[in-house]
């Protein structure tokens with residue numbers, strides 16, 4: 225199926241900058257952004273403030289997709305999908321710059337801006353924010 | 369609200385049915401249900417006052433929308449121009465169709481209503497099936513990042529293993545059990561016994577889930593006929609009553625849940641169902657559960673109240689959910705072995721419960737079953753329908 229670029233364009237703020245909505249009545253934060261707080265409902269109209277999520281967080285869970293990928297991800301298996309917690313807000317994302325056996329639930333990750341996939345030769349190139357492990361600085365290695 | 373009975377059930381074989389079209393499957397299951405209901409007098413197509421059809425996405429799988437019109441046309445409901453309605457709730461489409469039909473009869477609006485569940489998935493090539501199915505998740509904020517349905521359940525499985533020590537062997541045992549039950553179901557897609565080693569040797573789809581943790585891509589249809597108790601008795605003496613039918617919702621995206629190992633929709637729907645039927649988990653004799661992936665059945669043990677959260681793995685390991693166990697789960701073979709034509713599943717579960725309660729399930733019969741339950745999930749648990757059925761005694 226072919227889609228208009230507007231489908232991609234209208235999501236850019238959320239995907240590129242992790243923009244989300246904070247309900248000024250109850251303080252809850254929603255990602256992706258919402259126009260209505262489902263808890264405060266009508267009272268939240270006009271009180272949804274745009275904020276950006278922290279760019280560091282931790283892995284809540286993940287899976288390594290080896291087979292039956294989505295269209296646009298065929299050449300990338302195995303690839304790692306993960307839910308990460310960014311200061312109490314959870315988002316679905318991809319992990320990059322790591323091997324499946326290098327990660328665990330609870331590991332710290334940081335945001336990076338990357339190309340996600342392309343809609344064929346003529347279509348839109350999709351970009352977004354994905355995550356990579358925050359590596360501890362290596363302790364100095366003594367030469368033998 | 370009036371008492372509602374199921375007076376007839378029909379179901380096609382589930383599987384890769386290359387030679388059958390969407391409309392043929394629909395008619396085949398419908399005719400079987402009509403025949404089944406015609407024990408004392410013939411139930412004619414024109415006796416059916418309204419119909420509901422559960423279908424996830426003929427639009428994506430077959431490029432056909434407006435299935436309700438197809439149903440009315442091909443089953444003869446256009447005689448009298450009776451209303452037909454398509455219901456969509458991803459893999460819970462069948463269950464939600466059943467829920468709406470149940471309300472239509474219980475409320476007194478109609479006396480006889482048909483509920484059909486239908487999906488024909490194998491017309492679409494396998495690469496595209498993954499994409500069609502993921503439309504049951506959050507397209508722009510889950511699927512955008514390459515998430516597939518096996519990977520969503522794999523993420524629940526990994527978290528369940530992390531939080532409660534659930535093991536890969538316990539997950540595999542769910543598939544082994546359901547294949548053992550499906551072996552005795554003539555309409556099941558897979559009638560083949562498997563071992564834990566077979567599960568371990570099957571290819572990894574979305575780690576930690578392998579191919580044999582996943583239900584298959586299937587074609588199939590199922591139909592049941594509902595009637596109020598008074599009307600029902602005119603057609604058959606083999607009555608099964610719907611004691612409770614409840615539907616509940618949770619977030620569209622898995623990532624938005626506080627607890628990834630609990631389906632709040634299932635907890636909520638089952639609570640309402642137990643209260644309505646004035647029953648407790650210990651009163652249920654068997655369950656047809658939505659084991660789209662092995663982890664889903666383990667979570668169902670917990671969320672339906674058959675054990676504490678986190679004890680699901682132990683339940684399968686201790687054999688409690690085997691067909692001769694304390695609470696048999698999926699005597700039909702479940703989605704894993706019977707097959708999972710997504711929109712048909714919720715109705716097919718009702719078909720199995722009815723056969724079990726009438727003691728017509730032959731070699732897979734749960735002995736002395738009087739109260740049955742079905743558990744139908746849409747997406748990652750964004751929709752759930754829990755239904756309790758009882759034999760007329």
Ligand SMILES: [Zn+2]
Pocket residue numbers: 247248249250251252261262263264265268
């Ligand atoms: Zn609020």
